[in-house]
Amino acid sequence: MSITDLGRLGGEPPSDGGTDLAVHAEGLVKTFGGHRAVDGIDLDVRPGEIFGVLGPNGAGKTTMLRMLATLLKIDAGRAEIFGVDVAGNPHMIRQLVGVTGQYASVDENLTARENLWLFGRLQGVAAPRARRIAVDLLGQFGLEEAADRPIAQFSGGMRRRLDLAASLITRPPLIFLDEPTTGLDPRTRGQMWDTIRGLVADGCTVLLTTQYLDEADQLADRVAVIDHGRKVAEGTPDELKSAVGNSALQMLLAEPDEVPIAVEIVRRVLGSDPVLGTEQGRLNVALDQADLAADVLIALRTAGVSIASVSVAKPSLDEVFLALTGHETDGDKTGTEENR
Numbered sequence: 001m002s003i004t005d006l007g008r009l010g011g012e013p014p015s016d017g018g019t020d021l022a023v024h025a026e027g028l029v030k031t032f033g034g035h036r037a038v039d040g041i042d043l044d045v046r047p048g049e050i051f052g053v054l055g056p057n058g059a060g061k062t063t064m065l066r067m068l069a070t071l072l073k074i075d076a077g078r079a080e081i082f083g084v085d086v087a088g089n090p091h092m093i094r095q096l097v098g099v100t101g102q103y104a105s106v107d108e109n110l111t112a113r114e115n116l117w118l119f120g121r122l123q124g125v126a127a128p129r130a131r132r133i134a135v136d137l138l139g140q141f142g143l144e145e146a147a148d149r150p151i152a153q154f155s156g157g158m159r160r161r162l163d164l165a166a167s168l169i170t171r172p173p174l175i176f177l178d179e180p181t182t183g184l185d186p187r188t189r190g191q192m193w194d195t196i197r198g199l200v201a202d203g204c205t206v207l208l209t210t211q212y213l214d215e216a217d218q219l220a221d222r223v224a225v226i227d228h229g230r231k232v233a234e235g236t237p238d239e240l241k242s243a244v245g246n247s248a249l250q251m252l253l254a255e256p257d258e259v260p261i262a263v264e265i266v267r268r269v270l271g272s273d274p275v276l277g278t279e280q281g282r283l284n285v286a287l288d289q290a291d292l293a294a295d296v297l298i299a300l301r302t303a304g305v306s307i308a309s310v311s312v313a314k315p316s317l318d319e320v321f322l323a324l325t326g327h328e329t330d331g332d333k334t335g336t337e338e339n340r
């Protein structure tokens, strides 16, 4: 395999590396000043899939992607991209992976066309070819009309698309997208999803991070949920949802002191433990059948545990997340700098 073999979008990934996986990572660790931002993550991404890494702020998503993309040193564990060892072959890995960062990495004062051209030139593409690629990408991403406007005048959605376009100049077979739709309005998010699906239809493999559960649900073939640097679950969105039962009983106890008694009762009635919410006295219980909720509530009343509020619902991915991690996602994230 030579690097030039990888020159097409979705171009045949190398097949002589001993693994069929696009990404294979074992026990990845990154420590920042004693804090394990990524704490032993295993990851397998199959060629041609959209793999979603889901986690709240600070979970370690960006750090993990940056290690896989050779932008950060791997402190422990190892990773391969299409069978190529990441730590041992950083140059080859950079040919295999296109990275679109959480922050748009384009020059504000240049136009979209100039930016793409410049990115191409910086990556060693000859000038006439860089010009042609820029025109193609501007078309592919619906940016023709804005092509000659400076980026400073672009909307958030246009910037995201340009940033993604820039990561495709060398047509890598694997694309990392770090929170590709954070801060975008719903319509622009939908467009971005279509663009990402289009990349996969063209043969690309996509590893993306998100903190939006619906995004993982809509877009990803498989999802890994990470929290505090560790993987807490993995599967298709449907598998993750069914893992927490068909219904979810949410309760707020009138007396937070009674949580231990309530936990004991739920365990006795259902044979499984409830998940405690961040709010004092909140319990979430996965149910195989919605009518088991009545059994739990009767047992609680019999034991004299009073409940301030209660609801039974089909679990959303939010509840899946809560059940898996014991805390909610940051639904109020606004995408501002201080949140990142």
Ligand SMILES: Nc1ncnc2c1ncn2[C@@H]1O[C@H](COP(=O)(O)OP(=O)(O)OP(=O)(O)O)[C@@H](O)[C@H]1O
Residues within 6 Å of the ligand: 032, 037, 055, 056, 057, 058, 059, 060, 061, 062, 063, 064, 102, 211, 339, 340
């Ligand atoms: N360069 C760094 N130096 C020190 N600590 C860091 C550095 N980069 C990340 N961290 C810490 O590592 C943890 C994981 O950060 P990371 O950026 O990977 O999270 P994330 O899942 O991408 O979060 P977000 O959704 O906010 O982007 C955080 O506690 C963060 O403060």
Ligand SMILES: [Mg+2]
Residues within 6 Å of the ligand: 061, 062, 063, 102, 178
């Ligand atoms: Mg991040």
